[in-house]
Amino acid sequence: MRPPQIVEIFGEADRATSQRLRDTLAAIGDRPNARVLVDLTSATFVDSSTLGVLAVSSKRFGPARGRFAIVCPPGEVRLMFELTALDSVMPLYATRGEALAAIEAAVTRGAPAETAP
């Protein structure tokens, strides 16, 4: 199976960039059996519209089937997920390694991926 598509966000993500993010994730989602990892390690800021795009993508890909994961280490960007209570319903991982492992494990087992604490 091909590795998951990685979407990496650098710097600040706000209303000026969220439409492009939405289109990027939608294009990936249109491919059958697509898997995507959104890496926010290099992001310095995300706004509510960016969170909204990620929330919609999370639902569309269905994290339970190991098709979508977000890398978000502790910090201000992670705080945005916590302030909006999204951290408890979205597949967030502290490192890319953990996210990839979770996606691969879900695919191998055919079981729902577990969200990292």
Added chain:
Amino acid sequence: MTAAPAGRDTVGGREWTLDLPGEVNALRRVRRLAERIARDLDLDPVTAFHVKVALNEAATNGVVHGCRTPADRVRVCARVDAGRALVVDVVDPGGRFATRAAPVDALAASGRGTMLLEATTDEVAVELAPGRTTVRFVKQLGPDAAAARRTASVYAACG
């Protein structure tokens, strides 16, 4: 066109102003303003982060919902009042009340913008007037924030 946020000292406290075009590409300027305020006031990292988030969300709403033409602008006025609170007004031309139907915002945060504004500030108030919408938020500052609130209510009780 204002190239950088302006800050100045006035009697009774500090003030900052920023005038930006009603386009999303200009929103980064309010985040630089937030950082400027945080430096000027030596805010702790959490307070600085909250101010940046609140300013960005309020300005985003002003641009997206309040501006309809390229000439529309959003104005930000921030000041510290005597009670050690940061008071920020974000004013837009009230485009949300255009008579024609507003376009559906497919990227609407579904309430998360409001959630963030309320989670990061102590007060939020919206004033609606013809041709002008003002969002005012207040952020108590410093370790004496709780004491400042108590002081304010004592003064209020004294009339």
